[in-house]
Amino acid sequence: MTTFRTIGINKELVKGLKELGIVQPTEIQERTIPILLEKKTDLIGQAQTGTGKTAAYGLPVLQYIDPSRNEIQALILAPTRELVQQIQKQLFKFTKYCSEKIFAEGVYGGEKIDIQKNRLKRPTHIVVATPGRLLDLIERGDINIKNIEVLVLDEADEMLSMGFKQDLNRILKYTTGTRNTWLFSATMPDDIKKMISNYMSPAAARIEVNKNALVNANITHQYIRTSVKEKPNLLIRILDSRPEDRGIIFCRTKLGTQNLLKLLKEEGFSVDALEGDMQQKERDKVMRGFKKENIQFLVSTDVSAREIDVQNLSFVIHYQLPEQLEYYTHRSGRTARAGKTGVSLAFVIPSELQELHRIQKELGIRFNEVQF
Template identity: 45%
Template sequence: MTNITFNNLGFNKDILKAIGDMGFEEPSKIQGEVIPVILQGFDVIGQAQTGTGKTLAFGGPIINNLNKSSDGRVSAIILTPTRELAIQINDELIRIAKYSNVSILPVYGGQSIDRQIKALKKQIDIVVGTPGRVLDLIRRRILKLSGVEFLVLDEADEMLNMGFIEDIEKIMESCNSDRQTLLFSATLPSRIKKIAKGYMKPDAKHISIIKNQMTVSSVEQYYYEIKQKDRFESLCRILDVDDPSTSIIFCKTKKGVDELVASMQARGYNVEGMHGDMSQNHRLNTLKKFKEENLDFLVATDVAARGIDVENVSHVINYDLPQDTESYVHRIGRTGRANKKGTAYTLVTSREYTVLKQIEKNTKGKIKRKEVPTIDDIFSAKYQNIVSRVKETLQDDKYKKFTHIATELDEDFSLVDVAAALISMVYEKEISYDYTENNIGSSSSYVRIFLPFGRKDKLNPKSLVNFFISSANVSKEDIGDIDILDKFTFVDISDRVAESVMKKCSGKKLCGKKVRMEFANNK
């Protein structure tokens, strides 16, 4: 992949401009190999893990080559196993299509079908959806796929595991037979191979990205769930409490690096940035200062950080989530070197949480949750630090030249008050941010619960929410995403009330059956 850029892959200027805005400096492995093949019009079987940049790998070429239908028919359909992934793909496609005149609509269960029907009656070019909802819209004759140019099956093996294969085959039979089919899957079980053989062109290209063993055993990994508006303040709080000696902070874009460096410098941090738009001399000088420990913090993009080889980096902080799992591993591998322990922190919003869990799965590591520090936490950390420094100073005779000043102050003030005033001055100087709220951390964390009921049992989101409220005495705010499938359902419940919900709802009747619930795995 060395020296390959997005400019080499064949995209038009609108797509390249959008990718530039997204901040991606070079393609991931799957993007570099798959994009040119899709742009040439071949069917593709792409075998790669989740978290490798697949959405851009298929979304970029589709938006690049899409011919808008003159009669209002959908031109591309993307099938994905879960509501969360449908939303995630939709959001990414919107960014890729920023300068292209393309309309995109996500459709999935748990959201009003009437609203989706209304949207589909307008000109929609790309539909991203879960198989159950897509098939429902086809049966209602609202979603017509006879003009489809592109069909994407994303996470095909996961859709097989969730029992969607029959639905997928019915959807594929509704599509234009001359379409371009793109199938992405981490594994290729026999049923998926059968679909590929039966529904894809004979000259389909099979592109497999070999999965490297991605582990980082010497690095303690943590994440902070934050609100987007509090991202910078959350970083300041973490740095004020941890007081790391040498840290690399990663941003996704070059613009993000510049903005974060400016904000940190304004708060008094000893920090500089590195990214691809800076001259080679500038980057070398910055790296030299960092290696010689004349900089406390280095803010960088993934590409700019490739040449960084510094042994004493105590912390790596993902200010933004990386594009893929491989980038995450490369980032946090900058700490924990030379048999030393390292610490990696990642800031995520609730919407980014599922991506982080997929990274955790791919790396076979454990990324533990930490709470964003409160003002009380910051005060306690700074207090311990100041007391420790005072004790060290008292062991040295150098402070005694100021004894006469202390004696003068003793005539007018209590020396306890004088000491407190001096500590206050040190504390205010060390605090980097004008904190007002004690706690800004995201208070809602959810766990996923599985129920063996679904659409075939006539379950709907409203009846499920009412069941939880009446049976477990919880509020609507305690209930997160609901994914209702044909035979079973997943629902996110606030971890504060999850155990209570399990206890109070189990054994009660829902849809005419006794409720059996269990905690779901990460999927």
């Protein structure tokens, strides 16, 4: 049996992993970690959210760090504040039993920049950041990333679809030198391919997990034929039939999200919403409630979906089909995390059947029609 020890992870980190219940490497970890530990190389990893990417790059990053060198040695970029906090927290937990302390700081919008400036004055070996806030700090001279040895781009396609393309290009220019770049992405749109050819070695190692299944294999894809008029009642019946389950309902627009939230609250459901125009404080409050299971269902737009990383979600419902193909991947990836199974259910009106077939073909998945 493959263990973290057999693929090169040191005893102290393995002890930290064991305490978190992480004993056997996932496929992305088993294939990535030995390559990254064996030699300094660029790496391109294509894998879904929820497959264990953080440990796949995080453990090698931690083993590369020299704790006696008081400078930033690794930079991890991620699309959202939520993901940055989560990565930072995981790195901290992995290092619980390390004899020499490795310090990771989180840098993101939504928190006063001065607080983060002060934190960065402490010993810092790893910075985990969202692109926008990191660029602010670089350009104000509050952070120096010139000597980093490893740059990780996590959920690179997400960062580009959120409009961070120019920020990323500027950051990559600030870090030119001897750094290695490790890029992880669920999908490989043209912009990502361009970034790879501009900033990464042609000899970069490539890892593809379930290349033909761009979507997590533990998700069951279903659809229901309906009409715009029937959708609200259909949704209420489905939620009523799942009294013990938790899930997310996706809409295309913030107005659609607000209307649906109002309807479901009037029907007595335990529900809240996430959408783009909310203040960070409100978003955090909603996410806390959802994570603590005080809220059973969440209504969300695609932009907000990226912040949601919650265990044990049984289903996602596409109340409206997504506008972009990769949104389907990211929406459905909120369920069936950490080896669990889940259902992704699309509400489809007659004019959208062709679009459903396109999603099926492009993503290599199969939708089963269900009646309700």
